[in-house]
Amino acid sequence: MFKNRLLLFRQISDQLKNMTKGSKPLPDISSIKLNHKLVDIGCNLGHPSFKHDLEEVLQRANQAGVEKIMITGPNVSGSKEICELSRSKPGLFYFTAGVHPHEAKEFDNNTLSEISKLLKEPHCVASGECGLDYNRMFSTKDEQLICFEEQLKLACEFKKPLFLHEREAHEDMVRLLTKYQEQLPPAVIHCFTGTAEEAKQYISMGLYIGLTGFLAKDKSDNGVQHALKNRIIPLNRLMIETDAPYMFCNIGNKKLKQIKEKMSEEAKALHKYSSFERNEPCAMAAIVEVIAHFMGESVEKVAEETSRNSKLVFGLE
Known part of the structure; x- marks a missing residue:
């Protein structure tokens, strides 16, 4: 896995170099400053691809109206690293501590002890x-x-909100959450990629739904786009995230042509700094506009209500 991450890092580094050397220079965004006050509830700023230009990434996020960023913990060592990173920018950075299902094979009793310490931060x-x-x-x-x-x-013991990952495991997720429902703290299904019916069931259980740029590539008839259009995911249960450097919001998708045409020039310009190779928090500006279009709401209302949800659930000051 380390070799794969190193290869990805090199690919991203090459891409960033090409972005400045290519025939299509990036737009001048120096005068852009959106006032959305967005909360990116899931961003992997501990990823190696952000080490060399983090300040520039954060400047673009600020211009996109991103007010707070939750940095996600993939495992014990990664959670410790982002704990230190989050201390560098109080009020902007917060973090989550846990073990991603990909890393479950490394889980042991010592893992619980280490995560417990981090949850007290x-x-x-x-x-x-x-x-x-x-x-x-x-x-x-x-x-x-x-x-x-x-x-x-x-999480039940510490009364900490849950930042949940679920991919093609809906039934087991529901079963386990139901088992602890009486003690369960607030929870969000992060980077939701399931069906409208699955979203409906999660919401009926009191959970929140986190949406990323995945919604731009959703090709199903009953997925996240359908859930937004039909208000199966209501605003009062919605949060927004980038999952950067992953889950790029491809606004160039032909099916989103009408949305892109109506999108603000500021959001489109900022979005050019994100790519399939490396998504960035500044993509929040585009994501909130895409969601607003599908829901038939104003961008301002979607930004305000989703940020309110995030601040309330996670206690962000």
């Missing part, structure tokens, strides 16, 4: 990223189920 606002991923299966089902249930118990 004042700028740790959620337990996770934890959950189940039956799509890629980097850890077995049994390993994932044990790892997830132990973290559920921990």
